[in-house]
Amino acid sequence: MKKKIKSIWNTRINKKTSSLFQKMGSSIEVDKRLFKEDIDGSIAHVEMLCKQKIISFKIKNKIIWGLNKIENEIKKKKFVFRIEYEDIHMNIEKRLYDIIGEDAGFMHSARSRNDQVLTDLKLWMKKSTIELIEGLKNLNKHFVNLAEKNVYTIMPGFTHLKNAQPISLGHYLLAYIEMFGRDLNRFNYNLNNLNESPLGVGALSGTSFNIDRKFTAKKLKFKKISNNSIDTVSDRDFALDFLFSCATCSMHISRLSEEFIIWNSDAFNFISLKDSLVTGSSMMPQKKNPDPLEYLRGKSGNAYGNLFSMFTILKGLPLSYFKDLQDDKNLIFKSFDDLKNSILILSEIIKNINFNKKKMLQLASIGYITSTDLAEHIVQKLKIPFRKSYEITAKIVNYAEKNNKTLDQISIKEIQKIEKKLDSDVLKILNLENSIKSKKSYGGTSFENVNRMIKKYKKGINVK
Ligand code: ARG
Numbered sequence: 001m002k003k004k005i006k007s008i009w010n011t012r013i014n015k016k017t018s019s020l021f022q023k024m025g026s027s028i029e030v031d032k033r034l035f036k037e038d039i040d041g042s043i044a045h046v047e048m049l050c051k052q053k054i055i056s057f058k059i060k061n062k063i064i065w066g067l068n069k070i071e072n073e074i075k076k077k078k079f080v081f082r083i084e085y086e087d088i089h090m091n092i093e094k095r096l097y098d099i100i101g102e103d104a105g106f107m108h109s110a111r112s113r114n115d116q117v118l119t120d121l122k123l124w125m126k127k128s129t130i131e132l133i134e135g136l137k138n139l140n141k142h143f144v145n146l147a148e149k150n151v152y153t154i155m156p157g158f159t160h161l162k163n164a165q166p167i168s169l170g171h172y173l174l175a176y177i178e179m180f181g182r183d184l185n186r187f188n189y190n191l192n193n194l195n196e197s198p199l200g201v202g203a204l205s206g207t208s209f210n211i212d213r214k215f216t217a218k219k220l221k222f223k224k225i226s227n228n229s230i231d232t233v234s235d236r237d238f239a240l241d242f243l244f245s246c247a248t249c250s251m252h253i254s255r256l257s258e259e260f261i262i263w264n265s266d267a268f269n270f271i272s273l274k275d276s277l278v279t280g281s282s283m284m285p286q287k288k289n290p291d292p293l294e295y296l297r298g299k300s301g302n303a304y305g306n307l308f309s310m311f312t313i314l315k316g317l318p319l320s321y322f323k324d325l326q327d328d329k330n331l332i333f334k335s336f337d338d339l340k341n342s343i344l345i346l347s348e349i350i351k352n353i354n355f356n357k358k359k360m361l362q363l364a365s366i367g368y369i370t371s372t373d374l375a376e377h378i379v380q381k382l383k384i385p386f387r388k389s390y391e392i393t394a395k396i397v398n399y400a401e402k403n404n405k406t407l408d409q410i411s412i413k414e415i416q417k418i419e420k421k422l423d424s425d426v427l428k429i430l431n432l433e434n435s436i437k438s439k440k441s442y443g444g445t446s447f448e449n450v451n452r453m454i455k456k457y458k459k460g461i462n463v464k
């Protein structure tokens with residue numbers, strides 16, 4: 001006999017929901033991903049109901065037995081998700097009726113889907129946030145290893161994409177450790193709000209049942225319980241925090257990807273990627289394109305979009321629950337999946353990148369890149385103001401440019417024609433390696449500093 005599919009509210013609402021709305025309004029395809037959290041939340045809830053003598057021990061055990069059976073069915077892909085039952089909460093509740101009969105109805109005492117969905121989502125987000133944190137820690141380990149191999153690799157540091165000052169490639173790579181470290185901290189910080197249990201606030205005003213919210217919070221490993229039932233069901237700040245953190249991290253990945261795409265161009269030729277990280281062209285046989293980097297660069301667009309969708313859903317939304325909020329999950333899942341994959345792909349790239357050190361050094365040798373070193377030397381040597389020495393240096397650069405020479409190709413005699421008080425000490429200053437060595441100020445690029453920072457990161461990363 002074909003089973004009659006009835007909604008929970010069919011006594012009150014006697015027409016079937018329009019099939020068009022059913023299709024649109026159902027979230028099961030998205031929120032079925034929360035099945036484990038939903039079952040864990042329900043088990044904690046009925047344990048609390050039993051402890052508080054709201055339901056009997058026998059019924060509690062029956063419900064838990066049924067829920068475990070459902071979990072198994074879902075894991076074994078034997079569960080039929082029905083859009084008629086709208087979401088994961090009602091799909092599971094309906095199935096529980098099939099398995100244990102009318103006693104299933106005791107499960108939803110002192111609970112609304114409004115606090116239920118938040119419990120599920122926060123539990124899922126806690127787990128996923130920790131997964132992202134682990135991914136970032138791992139990524140940073142790859143950065144430290146790569147930096148360690150490239151402390152003494154000299155490259156031009158850029159501003160405006162013009163040669164600015166020579167730097168250690170290791171120092172450049174450590175910059176990303178700082179960025180991903182901030183991302184890591186942001187995700188860690190978000191755990192505070194995610195650690196507030198919403199379970200027990202009901203539809204919006206709490207419940208007249210004598211519940212124990214602290215008990216369910218503890219069972220589900222939340223650190224505290226939320227304060228205000230109305231705020232709890234309306235609040236999606238934790239979703240914004242998550243989406244913002246994903247967007248920022250994705251932006252960092254995008255910046256690095258763009259830089260590597262430039263470095264991979266034939267014009268720069270700073271890096272080469274293993275064959276497993278490039279794709280060919282359907283027409284041009286010679287091509288090896290850095291598609292994964294372009295994918296990573298582009299993904300930030302989606303991450304920003306998800307953040308702004310959430311902001312827009314929340315704009316002007318009165319308290320408390322509205323169906324508008326249902327789309328939060330789709331945005332969160334999309335941002336999570338993209339970022340998780342992006343971190344994995346980037347880790348793969350960092351492990352498999354080759355730097356063309358010769359080309360980096362060659363490019364660092366042009367563009368009068370040690371001019372600032374020269375200006376700083378003149379200040380100290382002649383005890384004159386920086387602005388004055390800046391002018392003298394500019395004259396020396398003009399001279400070199402006019403005579404088609406690099407700074408270290410001009411002789412002391414030529415320099416003395418411009419500033420007679422300078423002696424041969426100046427020649428050492430124009431050397432790329434010496435320039436880097438001299439940047440000893442804290443956070444600067446000297447090899448000594450970079451080695452010290454690597455040690456520090458290694459300790460920090462292992463300890464964390
Ligand atoms: N599927 C719903 C959501 O994700 C669950 C909450 C439904 N609450 C309600 N009052 N319609 O938002």
